[in-house]
Amino acid sequence: MILLxxxxxxxxxxxxxxAAAGLxxxxxxxxxxxxxxxxxxxxxxxxxxxxLADMLKxxxxxxxVPPFADRALFVLAPAMVMATALLAFAVVPVTPSIxxxxxxxxxxxxxxxxxxxxxxxxxxxxxxxxxxxxLLGGMRATxxxxxxxxxxxxxxxxxxxxxxxxxxxxIVRAQRHVWFILPQFPGFLLFLIAGIAETHRLPFDLPExxxxxxxxxxxxxxxxKFGMFFIGEYVGILVIAAMTTILFLGGWQGPMLPPLLWFxxxxxxxxxxxxxxxxxxxxxxxxxxxALGWKLMLPLSLxxxxxxxxxxxxxxxx
Amino acid sequence: xxxTLQTLWLTFLHLFHRSETVQYPEQKPxxxxxxxxxxxLTRDPDGAERCVSCYLCAVACPVACISxxxxxxxxxxxxxxxxxxxxxxxxCGFCEEACPTNAIQLTPDFEMCEYERPNLVYEKEDLLINxxxxxxxxxxxxxxxxxxxxxxxxxxxxxxxxxxxxxLLP
Numbered sequence: 196m197i198l199l200x201x202x203x204x205x206x207x208x209x210x211x212x213x214a215a216a217g218l219x220x221x222x223x224x225x226x227x228x229x230x231x232x233x234x235x236x237x238x239x240x241x242x243x244x245x246x247l248a249d250m251l252k253x254x255x256x257x258x259x260v261p262p263f264a265d266r267a268l269f270v271l272a273p274a275m276v277m278a279t280a281l282l283a284f285a286v287v288p289v290t291p292s293i294x295x296x297x298x299x300x301x302x303x304x305x306x307x308x309x310x311x312x313x314x315x316x317x318x319x320x321x322x323x324x325x326x327x328x329x330l331l332g333g334m335r336a337t338x339x340x341x342x343x344x345x346x347x348x349x350x351x352x353x354x355x356x357x358x359x360x361x362x363x364x365x366i367v368r369a370q371r372h373v374w375f376i377l378p379q380f381p382g383f384l385l386f387l388i389a390g391i392a393e394t395h396r397l398p399f400d401l402p403e404x405x406x407x408x409x410x411x412x413x414x415x416x417x418x419x420k421f422g423m424f425f426i427g428e429y430v431g432i433l434v435i436a437a438m439t440t441i442l443f444l445g446g447w448q449g450p451m452l453p454p455l456l457w458f459x460x461x462x463x464x465x466x467x468x469x470x471x472x473x474x475x476x477x478x479x480x481x482x483x484x485x486a487l488g489w490k491l492m493l494p495l496s497l498x499x500x501x502x503x504x505x506x507x508x509x510x511x512x513x
Numbered sequence: 514x515x516x517t518l519q520t521l522w523l524t525f526l527h528l529f530h531r532s533e534t535v536q537y538p539e540q541k542p543x544x545x546x547x548x549x550x551x552x553x554l555t556r557d558p559d560g561a562e563r564c565v566s567c568y569l570c571a572v573a574c575p576v577a578c579i580s581x582x583x584x585x586x587x588x589x590x591x592x593x594x595x596x597x598x599x600x601x602x603x604x605c606g607f608c609e610e611a612c613p614t615n616a617i618q619l620t621p622d623f624e625m626c627e628y629e630r631p632n633l634v635y636e637k638e639d640l641l642i643n644x645x646x647x648x649x650x651x652x653x654x655x656x657x658x659x660x661x662x663x664x665x666x667x668x669x670x671x672x673x674x675x676x677x678x679x680x681l682l683p
Contacts, residue, residue, distance in 0.1 A: 229527045232532060471524060
């Protein structure tokens with residue numbers, strides 16, 4: 196039994212990491228199409244082995260720790276980013292039968308807690324690099340993640356209220372008749388925006404801001420440590436897309452097709468949307484980002500909770 | 514808010530646009546006849562070297578990548594060696610503009626990669642082509658007043674015979 200569980204875990208981890216690596220290729224091709232280019236199309240069929248080529252290249256790069264860096268933290272930081280991103284996937288119920296602890300009764304809280312931990316990886320990377328740009332990136336990451344974490348949690352309260360459970364599997368089952376994206380549309384938008392900020396993807400990639408910080412918190416990283424940040428970021432995208440699918444798009448539920456395909460399809464659409472955001476939107480200024488978070492998103496999420504609660508009180512069981 | 518959504522939609526529509534990419538090694542781009550690529554040394558219509566080693570190209574070259582040495586044979590000047598270091602050349606075409614005899618010309622070809630840098634230094638035999646390039650009928654020694662074996666003063670095209678200055682005396 197334990198062995199079977201272990202195989203399950205290893206299988207999901209492998210699929211997740213490979214999918215995250217494959218995502219780099221998908222992102223580059225999609226970005227190419229959206230910019231009237233072709234993207235990488237030379238290595239293997241349609242360029243799909245580009246991932247392998249990049250992997251080989253990055254593995255053979257010199258794995259260099261700058262002499263001025265705080266060595267222990269410098270090595271620890273990428274592992275933390277990667278580990279927290281992977282940990283968050285533990286509570287994702289892919290289908291009723293696939294998933295590690297999809298039935299965990301505090302699944303939503305676990306997810307929020309673990310994704311918040313990923314900020315430590317970023318901050319420690321910025322701090323231990325002992326470099327002004329990296330530190331600035333790390334500070335931005337802290338402020339951004341802390342402020343977006345607040346309403347990320349609050350935006351989910353509506354879903355939890357409707358489903359009456361913190362367990363992600365129960366939340367999916369509660370969407371048998373109608374996906375929560377309909378009754379909880381503001382919550383969906385808020386969660387999506389918070390999720391993008393949480394994975395510090397464009398347009399919220401201020402911790403990395405190439406033009407002003409020169410890659411920000413991972414300026415000093417090279418080789419596979421940089422690769423871990425990269426893969427961690429893509430795992431983060433997958434996790435946020437999977438969570439959005441589960442919380443708002445009915446998870447594995449859907450007619451005709453097997454549950455696994457429904458889950459993967461919805462997640463893939465969301466991931467493509469994330470990439471579209473990157474292709475289309477410019478990065479906001481830093482104060483605009485913080486103002487958006489505290490002055491617009493936080494009140495909206497509170498309003499969403501209040502309205503949802505009021506409606507649930509007015510029509511109990513409705 | 515609306516403009517953000519519009520941006521997203523317009524960007525999405527680019528999925529159905531034709532790609533601008535030219536798939537290079539299989540699909541060659543069009544190069545205009547006056548494209549400034551690999552430099553060649555051309556010959557007269559009768560097959561002799563056009564270059565008269567005037568050094569103007571070497572002087573005009575902003576990166577000093579041209580090196581040559583004058584030699585003389587039977588009244589004709591020619592380069593003893595003529596060397597272009599293409600690892601320095603910036604393909605500005607100043608040498609072509611400076612050349613008084615249309616000898617040095619740039620061609621529509623840029624595929625000259627090498628694995629070793631010294632291989633990018635082209636010697637005279639690499640540069641010389643068996644042709645006249647962009648100026649088919651031009652022959653410097655046929656239009657200049659210089660005397661060379663087989664063509665005395667006054668025998669060039671559109672040239673009157675030299676005046677005997679002694680006959681001008683009062």
